[in-house]
Amino acid sequence: MKKARSRKSPLPEGARRSSKSSRSEDPFFVPDRKRRRKIDDDFIDSDDEEDEIGGTSHAEGEREGEEEEAAETADEKRLRVANAYLEKIRAITRRAAEEEEEEEEEEDGEREEKRDSLVAKILQQEQLEDSGRVRRLLASRVQEPKVFDEFHVVAKHRQSVTAVALADDDSKGFSASKDGTILHWDVVSGKGEKYSWPNKDILNLHGAKDPKNPSKKLSKHVLALAVSSDGRYLATGGLDRHVHLWDTRTREHIRAFPGHRGPVSCLTFRQGSSLLISGSFDRTIMLWDAEDRAFLQPLFGHQSEVLTIDCLRKERLLTVGRDRTMRLWKVPEESQLVFRAPTASLECCRFINNEEFLTGSDDGSIELWSVMRKKPTCIVKNAHAASAPQNQSDAKDNGSISNGDELENGHEISESHCSSAKSWVSSVTVCRGTDLAASGAGNGVVRLWAVENDANNIRWLYDLPLAGFVNSLVFARSGRFIVAGVGQEPRLGRWGRISSARNGVAVHSLALSEEGV
Incomplete structure (x- = not known):
């Protein structure tokens, strides 16, 4: 298989290059500013936020939400998105457990342990599918x-x-x-x-x-x-x-x-x-x-x-x-x-x-x-x-x-x-x-x-x-x-x-x- 080196040329105006040292630290690093702070917020939609109670207008609520998001640090945003995604998975497993729940009542501890195990399996399956190591037979x-x-x-x-x-x-x-x-x-x-x-x-x-x-x-x-x-x-x-x-x-x-x-x-x-x-x-x-x-x-x-x-x-x-x-x-x-x-x-x-x-x-x-x-x-x-x-x-x-x-x-x-x-x-x-x-x-x-x-x-x-x-x-x-x-x-x-x-x-x-x- 032929390997070719991609040659470089002068960049257009405003272009920025990153050092090779930062590129070698992270295999998913894209040469630019510190883009490793970027995370996937697929499950957060700012448009779905409701207005605050007490007569606050929709436009004012949006401005306040933007100000709060601007003040939020990268670590706080990463934690918020991860918690929201985890809560979504737990909601899915909770509904599945309720549908398949047996007539006999189980202890709360055992039921919670089952749900956590199901959450872990779903997350692991999604990670394998995203990495391409597992293929769904559709x-x-x-x-x-x-x-x-x-x-x-x-x-x-x-x-x-x-x-x-x-x-x-x-x-x-x-x-x-x-x-x-x-x-x-x-x-x-x-x-x-x-x-x-x-x-x-x-x-x-x-x-x-x-x-x-x-x-x-x-x-x-x-x-x-x-x-x-x-x-x-x-x-x-x-x-x-x-x-x-x-x-x-x-x-x-x-x-x-x-x-x-x-x-x-x-x-x-x-x-x-x-x-x-x-x-x-x-x-x-x-x-x-x-x-x-x-x-x-x-x-x-x-x-x-x-x-x-x-x-x-x-x-x-x-x-x-x-x-x-x-x-x-x-x-x-x-x-x-x-x-x-x-x-x-x-x-x-x-x-x-x-x-x-x-x-x-x-x-x-x-x-x-x-x-x-x-x-x-x-x-x-x-x-x-x-x-x-x-x-x-x-x-x-x-x-x-x-x-x-x-x-x-x-x-x-x-x-x-x-x-x-x-x-x-x-x-x-x-x-x-x-x-x-x-x-x-x-x-x-x-x-x-x-x-x-x-x-x-x-x-x-x-x-x-x-x-x-x-x-x-x-x-x-x-x-x-x-x-x-x-x-x-x-x-x-x-x-x-x-x-x-x-x-x-x-x-x-x-x-x-x-x-x-």
């Missing part, structure tokens, strides 16, 4: 969709949707389209709210820079968006070459980050932190701190446009570009692993866990990769052809599924590439911490897959009909529904068009059987 629980089950539109756009994202609690969703529209909508009710772009003066005040060529007008065409783990920040990027930061509570524009010399094509937040990563057509990747509104550092290596980026809780980035490579960036070590596509250019990528990845290609195939091998461990050719393989034996007979050994031995698995533009795999997604994956193209279906770890295999499950180019996909953390961003045109061009498709965001619920059934 694919086997997905039931076959019924005939009348279909995607229903929850948000409409005038032009093709380019990106969708979900908050960690699966209650709110975000979407963006080619006309620059950004929507914030409720998953259940579908009620949406629009983000309003500020005028040019405000954008310049927030850090945006005008193009050097006065005759060139930059479009607000949005290509990518991402939401932080705590749900406070929304980041967008597009043809104007800026990364824009929004406050999801007020839907107001906070900051514009200049620095990219090409369209911003992909964005993601590191899980559990305010680290924001952007990729661009200028072949660079840049790291930003959303909390401090600061630029951190650039990453170089791709020889063509960066198309997709993904990040989990570890400080590792996964990117694919038009140079037919996928790169795993190890930010603290300032190094990268290079994986080369066997045939066509890779279009999209997702982490399955810290050691495995899933990609989609413009020849219609999807690939399963491992950090231990430089070539895919499994390839599904023609993944979005007219008919999907029914089982593993049929797939191998038809030459549609292969593994890395066959490729290394020089055997062609399928000599024909997908000639139709509609079979181009434009998006893949994975339900975090599970073996359930999905892929989208323009052939009228979203396909569900099971990633079988023991066999290093990708097995087709079901098709979910959906007309249009599926430009973005995301699973709910619970795995009970999938969200698709659909358009009449592809995300990064206009080389195809499906007039019958509807531009918008569609949701499809997934029926899951009980565990152990």
Whole structure:
């Protein structure tokens, strides 16, 4: 496997570097100010605080809450968030214990001991799932969709949707389209709210820079968006070459980050932190701190446009570009692993866990990769052809599924590439911490897959009909529904068009059987 050192360049204005000594102390350290004080406050929502009794207005209550939070030290905030999370877990276990409580009454001490043991098991299981060492077997629980089950539109756009994202609690969703529209909508009710772009003066005040060529007008065409783990920040990027930061509570524009010399094509937040990563057509990747509104550092290596980026809780980035490579960036070590596509250019990528990845290609195939091998461990050719393989034996007979050994031995698995533009795999997604994956193209279906770890295999499950180019996909953390961003045109061009498709965001619920059934 090829290792390449990422070279450095002068930083833009306002950039700050950290010393190597501080980087070596903490493997999860991001070079900037003392960001180790940052903690995950997913379970604290300042908007839910009630006004004080006695006539205090809502605005005054918010100001007082902000003052108290500002006066709070990092250690106090860490303790408050940990206690709130622990109390939430205890409430869950308390309800479970009450439901399963036997008719005979137990002593209070024994009952409390049982609850504490259950809390410890839940916390340990969540920690193992977050680290990627344990995978929930969710694919086997997905039931076959019924005939009348279909995607229903929850948000409409005038032009093709380019990106969708979900908050960690699966209650709110975000979407963006080619006309620059950004929507914030409720998953259940579908009620949406629009983000309003500020005028040019405000954008310049927030850090945006005008193009050097006065005759060139930059479009607000949005290509990518991402939401932080705590749900406070929304980041967008597009043809104007800026990364824009929004406050999801007020839907107001906070900051514009200049620095990219090409369209911003992909964005993601590191899980559990305010680290924001952007990729661009200028072949660079840049790291930003959303909390401090600061630029951190650039990453170089791709020889063509960066198309997709993904990040989990570890400080590792996964990117694919038009140079037919996928790169795993190890930010603290300032190094990268290079994986080369066997045939066509890779279009999209997702982490399955810290050691495995899933990609989609413009020849219609999807690939399963491992950090231990430089070539895919499994390839599904023609993944979005007219008919999907029914089982593993049929797939191998038809030459549609292969593994890395066959490729290394020089055997062609399928000599024909997908000639139709509609079979181009434009998006893949994975339900975090599970073996359930999905892929989208323009052939009228979203396909569900099971990633079988023991066999290093990708097995087709079901098709979910959906007309249009599926430009973005995301699973709910619970795995009970999938969200698709659909358009009449592809995300990064206009080389195809499906007039019958509807531009918008569609949701499809997934029926899951009980565990152990």
